[in-house]
Amino acid sequence: MKFVVRRLLIAVGQVLLVTLLAYLLFYVISAATGASPAQRVAGHAATPAQIARVAHLLGTDKPFYVQYVNFLGHIIHGNFGYSFLQRRPVTQIILPAAYVSMSLIAVSVVLWILMAVPIGLIAALHPRTFTDRFLTICAQVAIATPVFWLAPILSYLLAFEPNQGRFLGISLGTSVNVFPIEGWVSLTSNPWQWLHHLLLPGLALALGFTGFYARFVRALVLEQLDEDYVRTARSKGAGRPRILRAHIGRVVAPSIITLLGLDVGAAIGAVLFVELIFGLPGLGYVAVNSIQNLDYPVTVGVVTFTGLLTVGAMTLADLAVAALDPRIRRPTT
Amino acid sequence: MSISTGQNAALGDDVTVDPALGVSFRARFMRRLLADKATIVAAAFLIVLLLLATIGAPIAAALTGHGPNQQFFNGLNLNGIPLSPLSHEIGNNGQPDPHGAFFILGTDRLGRDMLVRLLYGARATLAVGIGATAVALFIGLMLGMIAGYFGGKLDAVISRGIETAMAFPSMLFAIGLAAVLGAGLINSIIVIALFSWYYPARIVRNAVLALRGEQFVEAARSIGLGHFTIMRRHLLPQLTAPLIVYATGVVALNILFEAGLSYLGLGVRPPTPDWGQMIADGVTSDLYRQQIWVALIPGLALVFTTLAFNQLGDGLRDAFAVRGSIR
Numbered sequence: 001m002k003f004v005v006r007r008l009l010i011a012v013g014q015v016l017l018v019t020l021l022a023y024l025l026f027y028v029i030s031a032a033t034g035a036s037p038a039q040r041v042a043g044h045a046a047t048p049a050q051i052a053r054v055a056h057l058l059g060t061d062k063p064f065y066v067q068y069v070n071f072l073g074h075i076i077h078g079n080f081g082y083s084f085l086q087r088r089p090v091t092q093i094i095l096p097a098a099y100v101s102m103s104l105i106a107v108s109v110v111l112w113i114l115m116a117v118p119i120g121l122i123a124a125l126h127p128r129t130f131t132d133r134f135l136t137i138c139a140q141v142a143i144a145t146p147v148f149w150l151a152p153i154l155s156y157l158l159a160f161e162p163n164q165g166r167f168l169g170i171s172l173g174t175s176v177n178v179f180p181i182e183g184w185v186s187l188t189s190n191p192w193q194w195l196h197h198l199l200l201p202g203l204a205l206a207l208g209f210t211g212f213y214a215r216f217v218r219a220l221v222l223e224q225l226d227e228d229y230v231r232t233a234r235s236k237g238a239g240r241p242r243i244l245r246a247h248i249g250r251v252v253a254p255s256i257i258t259l260l261g262l263d264v265g266a267a268i269g270a271v272l273f274v275e276l277i278f279g280l281p282g283l284g285y286v287a288v289n290s291i292q293n294l295d296y297p298v299t300v301g302v303v304t305f306t307g308l309l310t311v312g313a314m315t316l317a318d319l320a321v322a323a324l325d326p327r328i329r330r331p332t333t
Numbered sequence: 334m335s336i337s338t339g340q341n342a343a344l345g346d347d348v349t350v351d352p353a354l355g356v357s358f359r360a361r362f363m364r365r366l367l368a369d370k371a372t373i374v375a376a377a378f379l380i381v382l383l384l385l386a387t388i389g390a391p392i393a394a395a396l397t398g399h400g401p402n403q404q405f406f407n408g409l410n411l412n413g414i415p416l417s418p419l420s421h422e423i424g425n426n427g428q429p430d431p432h433g434a435f436f437i438l439g440t441d442r443l444g445r446d447m448l449v450r451l452l453y454g455a456r457a458t459l460a461v462g463i464g465a466t467a468v469a470l471f472i473g474l475m476l477g478m479i480a481g482y483f484g485g486k487l488d489a490v491i492s493r494g495i496e497t498a499m500a501f502p503s504m505l506f507a508i509g510l511a512a513v514l515g516a517g518l519i520n521s522i523i524v525i526a527l528f529s530w531y532y533p534a535r536i537v538r539n540a541v542l543a544l545r546g547e548q549f550v551e552a553a554r555s556i557g558l559g560h561f562t563i564m565r566r567h568l569l570p571q572l573t574a575p576l577i578v579y580a581t582g583v584v585a586l587n588i589l590f591e592a593g594l595s596y597l598g599l600g601v602r603p604p605t606p607d608w609g610q611m612i613a614d615g616v617t618s619d620l621y622r623q624q625i626w627v628a629l630i631p632g633l634a635l636v637f638t639t640l641a642f643n644q645l646g647d648g649l650r651d652a653f654a655v656r657g658s659i660r
Contacts, residue, residue, distance in 0.1 A: 014497045021501075025509050144639035146589050148596050148609075149632035152616045156625060262499060269504025273593070277616065287505055288597065291512045299509055306502040 003322055011315040018307035019075065022300050023068050040084045075304065081297035090301035093286060098305065100184055101282035104274065105267050107202035112209040120217025127222060135214065142211030148273035151204040155181060155277060159200055182279030201278040205270055209263060216259065220252045254321040261317025265310030365652040372648025375641040382638060386455035393452050401445065401453040402604045405434060408444025415440045415624045439626050442614050447630055454606035461521045462588035468526035470533050470580055477537025478564050482545060495531045503528040511599035521600050525590050529583055536579050540572055574653040581646035585639045592635055608635050
């Protein structure tokens with residue numbers, strides 16, 4: 001219980017830092033672009049008096065620390081501000097986008113775990129063989145491939161209709177437009193179409209992570225195979241599946257969960273490119289649009305919101321690990 | 334985190350007998366490195382790439398007779414689609430003109446020579462990737478050393494800072510910041526360094542924390558050396574091996590980061606060529622659906638370069654016998 005409280009306190013601290021930085025960024029933007037938020041709202045033709053009135057209404061005429069406290073207060077009440085451009089609350093823009101992005105990340109996480117764990121296991125169980133080398137090279141290439149390049153190439157190969165069945169002028173025999181080229185279908189309206197539209201973007205997002213996780217799983221399992229407890233389990237007659245599942249799996253799982261907590265945050269950065277290419281109206285799409293249109297409240301809202309998601313994912317992962325591993329719960333250093 | 338230098342390993346706790354034991358550290362390092370063929374290939378690739386970017390780019394421009402930004406009106410076919418690799422400029426009759434300019438890697442969206450642009454683009458990619466890593470390394474080294482050496486409250490503050498920085502949606506923040514600072518070489522280096530200092534900081538902090546209790550530090554203290562001298566003269570040499578290894582890995586990450594920023598138009602300013610921006614050129618207009626090469630070529634260059642840096646990092650790690658990875 002003490003551990004949970006401690007961990008949650010750290011999370012609160014992180015959230016405060018994230019919001020502070022997001023807020024500073026907001027002010028740096030308005031200072032650097034030379035247009036104050038009040039100016040943006042009031043428009044180009046506004047007189048100084050009108051701008052001052054808008055500034056007073058927005059609260060931007062108060063000192064920065066007062067504004068920051070107000071900003072925090074609003075966030076606690078679920079109020080992320082008001083878009084200059086779309087003239088509606090930022091939450092109305094962010095929440096549907098978050099639904100899309102979270103769906104994409106969820107599909108992607110499932111894909112990369114389903115691919116990386118078996119690949120890593122196979123490599124670890126046959127170390128330094130041809131299979132191991134081949135899988136390691138594949139993982140290396142996957143890690144080195146930028147998602148904003150992989151996504152269009154995948155869409156070209158598996159979704160693009162005018163080129164169906166051909167790659168670089170070579171005929172592949174059959175049509176390969178297996179996946180829809182872009183777009184978004186809500187889970188509640190049609191679960192199958194939802195998945196079908198997310199599989200290819202999810203795969204594009206997942207491949208790089210698959211490489212990382214396959215290497216990670218391989219290294220973790222390989223390290224454990226030499227341990228005494230594995231030898232003991234083997235000598236008492238436990239078969240390989242049982243050793244992997246009940247003995248090694250239990251030791252290795254916390255490390256993977258911790259990493260997952262971190263990488264859900266990292267994935268939010270990569271999601272942006274995938275969303276742009278596959279036309280998914282997610283958080284990345286909203287972020288890039290708002291940055292290009294200098295719609296600061298939306299930018300700050302997206303950054304804060306993703307920051308909250310990331311901190312949340314990390315905290316959850318740490319709590320899950322503590323539930324799995326009693327050693328963590330004991331206060332050490 | 335174990336840092337093994339020649340002396341440590343010779344005195345040390347390692348029971349397994351290394352066939353190269355007794356030989357100097359440098360000789361062992363070279364022997365391990367040279368036995369690793371993949372790493373040698375990666376290193377050779379990177380040296381060639383560096384030469385191509387520095388000397389090769391102007392040579393290619395001189396040989397082909399055109400610079401990276403020269404647009405060929407006839408460098409697109411009649412439908413306005415860029416030319417495939419190994420093709421000649423289009424003549425007045427709409428057919429390839431054997432006397433016209435020859436494009437080894439084809440042309441891009443504006444009819445510019447892909448090969449020359451690719452070579453010049455390597456400059457921006459490498460300069461930002463390596464430059465940002467150098468800055469990040471410097472920041473990380475300072476903070477990591479302070480945290481690991483002094484411990485206590487200072488360590489707690491810096492460590493929480495590192496954890497929070499890792500928790501950040503760094504790509505989104507970087508994009509926001511890059512949009513504020515504006516595009517440009519120096520700005521991309523600043524932005525990327527701000528979001529990659531925490532890898533080396535964590536490594537250095539953990540390594541110094543482990544070394545702090547060692548006798549040589551105590552000895553240095555007892556003869557009256559100051560903290561700064563101990564850090565610089567006694568601890569820093571112990572950190573060279575892990576730092577070189579991690580820096581190589583971070584360069585790979587930062588090259589992808591830079592490409593990502595310039596893909597979004599936040600890297601170096603056009604028309605200066607850059608790999609990320611070349612990919613964006615081919616992708617954002619959906620041009621790659623008609624001419625896949627415009628996206629394929631810069632992407633492959635990026636993949637191979639990242640792969641080479643990663644492989645070099647792994648090889649150096651094995652040769653230095655440093656444990657762990659940057660993640």
